[in-house]
Amino acid sequence: MKLYYKPGACSLASHIALRESEADFEIEKVDTKIQKTETGDDFQKINIKGVVPVLKLEDGQFLTEGPAILQYIADKHPRAGLAAEPGTLERARINEHLTYVSSELHPAFAPLFSASATDEQKKAARNKVGLKLDYINKLLSDGRDYLVANSFSIADAYLFTASSWCGFVGIDMSKWSDLSSYVNRVSSREKVQIALKAEGLA
Numbered sequence: 001m002k003l004y005y006k007p008g009a010c011s012l013a014s015h016i017a018l019r020e021s022e023a024d025f026e027i028e029k030v031d032t033k034i035q036k037t038e039t040g041d042d043f044q045k046i047n048i049k050g051v052v053p054v055l056k057l058e059d060g061q062f063l064t065e066g067p068a069i070l071q072y073i074a075d076k077h078p079r080a081g082l083a084a085e086p087g088t089l090e091r092a093r094i095n096e097h098l099t100y101v102s103s104e105l106h107p108a109f110a111p112l113f114s115a116s117a118t119d120e121q122k123k124a125a126r127n128k129v130g131l132k133l134d135y136i137n138k139l140l141s142d143g144r145d146y147l148v149a150n151s152f153s154i155a156d157a158y159l160f161t162a163s164s165w166c167g168f169v170g171i172d173m174s175k176w177s178d179l180s181s182y183v184n185r186v187s188s189r190e191k192v193q194i195a196l197k198a199e200g201l202a
């Protein structure tokens with residue numbers, strides 16, 4: 001398998017899941033601005049949507065959309081315990097959190113990474129991200145170490161990745177103390193550090 005990624009982008013979640021599951025894989029960086037991969041391939045031929053992550057499967061097919069990739073990795077490597085069995089409430093909870101990050105938190109950051117967003121749009125985005133993180137912080141304030149069943153899952157890989165964008169856009173996370181502890185906890189995992197180092201982020 002090969003993961004197409006951009007350092008620190010949402011593809012980091014898939015990268016973490018691959019490291020945690022000890023899968024056999026390689027990574028290739030993508031410059032999404034010019035739609036070229038590190039080895040010079042036309043990224044448009046890999047993903048016409050022009051975004052990472054993309055997982056190239058053993059048979060040459062390309063799988064896109066972070067939550068789909070994360071669940072594929074987890075289901076292919078059940079011994080890593082990155083997602084509960086389909087049909088269980090725990091699995092539905094994992095989906096619940098993946099969907100929240102993908103449809104609420106992740107897009108709330110978008111104007112903060114956009115060169116064309118106005119100061120007003122950026123201010124509104126900061127407020128919106130803050131509201132999403134208020135909710136996450138509340139969720140984590142019951143003493144749990146990880147989102148579901150107190151066990152690291154693909155939902156944690158994605159929430160950690162999106163939360164870490166606060167550092168890139170100058171949002172001070174210290175007001176969300178439970179979330180800050182959670183981010184430190186996930187960050188200190190051996191495989192997470194390996195993924196961060198491989199992307200040049202640690």
Ligand SMILES: N[C@@H](CCC(=O)N[C@@H](CS)C(=O)NCC(=O)O)C(=O)O
Pocket residue numbers: 006009010011032033050051052053064065066067102
């Ligand atoms: N719906 C897609 C969204 C993926 C996405 O937004 N990827 C961003 C990085 S987080 C990207 O590649 N953006 C293009 C760019 O940054 O130029 C998914 O969930 O995988």
